Amino acid sequence: MEQAEFRFFGFKEKDRRILADGTLNVKFTLYDGDTRRWLGVTVVGVHRTMTDEWNGTSAVIGWTPIHSALGAGIDSGRLGPDVTAVEVTFGGTILSISRDAGGDATPYVHYVSADSYGLPLDMETVARDQLVELGRLAPWVDMVTTPPSTRSEKLVFKYYSDTDGIPRVWLEVQWLARLSGHPHVMPIRHLVVEEGPERGVVGFTVPFLPGGSLEASRTTRPFKLKWAKQLMQVVDDLNLQHGIAHTDVRLRNIMIDPATDNLVLIDFGTAARQGELNDLAIQGNRDVASVIVLVEELVTRSPTDTEWVTTDLHCDHLNGQGTEGLLQRRPWIADPDALLDHPAEDYRVALVDWLARRRADPRHYHDHADDAPQAFDFPDHMPMPTAEEVRDLVNEQEVPCWNFLRRDAVRTGRAVVDWVRPATVALDRSRTLLATGEYLDDDTADETEGPGQEARRAAKGEKVAKNQRGVRKRRSPRVASLLKKGG
Ligand SMILES: Nc1ncnc2c1ncn2[C@@H]1O[C@H](COP(=O)(O)OP(=O)(O)OP(=O)(O)O)[C@@H](O)[C@H]1O
Ligand SMILES: [Mg+2]
Secondary structure (H helix, E strand, C coil): CCCCCCEEEEEEEEEEEEEECCEEEEEEEEEEECCEEEEEEEECCCCHHHHHHCCCHHHHCCCCHHHHHHHHHHHHHHCCCCCEEEEEEEECCCCEECCCCHHHCCCCCCCCCCCHCCCCCCCCCHHHHCCEEEEEEEECCEEECCCCCCCCEEEEECCCCCCCCCHHHHHHHHHHHHHHHCEEEECHHHHHHHCCCCCCCEEEEECCCCCCCCCCCEEEEEEECCHHHHHHHHHHHHHHHCCECHHHHHHHHHHCCCCCCCCEHHHHCEEEEECCCCCCCCCCHHHHHHHHHHHHHHHHHHCCCHHHHHHCCCCCCCCCCHHHHHHHHCCCCCCCCEECCCCCHHHHHHHHHHHHHHHHHHHHHHHCCCCHCCCCCCCCCCCCCCCCCCCCCECCCEEEECCCCCHHHHHHHCCCCCCCCCHHHCCCCCCCEECCCCCCCCCCHHHHCCHHHHHHHHHHHHHHHCCCCCCCCCCCCHHHHHHHHHC
């Protein structure tokens, strides 16, 4: 059976309870990136000496007995879509299953109109139900295509179905919309909006580039010197021209466009204006250090200590082990397994020259975005509902809040966007799965033309109108035309 390559994400501790025998029951909310479902999980019998492990999300993400039990439960249907919470032992035995809708941990997610983004260009929008899912690349990142009736193109759809995604998608759309003409930045194609009447922006698309990231292809695709130089160029343009630090320059965020054979930087969800990050690694220096480390790693295959990236580039304090120390060790010797199109030394020299050029450039020492010749100006945050708009929703401190649960949204008559989709193992490949998570041929009886169609429509309309508390209607009339075209 085909398994999803990624799975659980956003495992957040809610609560822990100490029992008489000294063990703990620890409560989490777990997101399954494959089915896009949330589960309340109580892990029982956690020994106190293990609690340190629970403090970091990453430790928990790697905790396989629980994950495999839950993954297997979801895949087998034992934890079907109506299951809202489970109790599981530390060793991964599922003890109990709850279907109580009142215990549903699914968050409410806030989306805003395309206009609210205030983008400099008139961006094409596409509704979520006009995109067909082709594959799942990462949590909240899918490969999709537009319907066969239009110019079919493979796209990557990045979206959010949780509140943590709000700043990530807001910022990435803002940066990409402004950088889209750059030859080494992934261009943005569409804003993706909900199919319902509110048309909130749930994400965006970019072209899908085949061939994998530099990370995925490092053992098969020679790393060209010109790509190293293009990387230096795009980092300079971001840092010096626009006053932005990408902050996540890594192999997995670098693609090659096969059409142009050029390097393309992706993943601007954590890019920030320089001077607005508050640690040592603030400035473009962080990106510079990342470039040096990743090029060195590709060339010499020495294991990368990512700590280097967060040390100050100018302060080579780790006894020559800092980022610049990498450049001072010479000559660079290519690892026998490294695939390169130039001698190893050429890569080192290119980096050394680059660093010297940067230091001779007065812009290198600007540490605030406002000093950049082409700074971008847009609101740092997505507009959020006002306290007045959410006055009927309070958090545990009884304060009106916008960060609330889906079940409370439904209770108070708010429309919600549904994201649940079949597990990878259960996918029916003979059917077309839309980016909504629904098969295209679901509910065909409702949409087909012919006798009684008017009556069916009226009845359905009435049902929707009556059900003020219901899930937002997910199917747009366009789907009917897709069906007719045989999509
Ligand atoms: N345009 C694209 N073409 C092909 N593959 C892509 C594209 N965009 C993203 N991917 C693949 O999907 C992965 C995740 O995409 P991206 O880095 O944008 O998302 P992310 O959730 O911010 O990732 P992370 O936080 O893990 O870096 C990438 O590492 C890459 O393998
Ligand atoms: Mg990434």
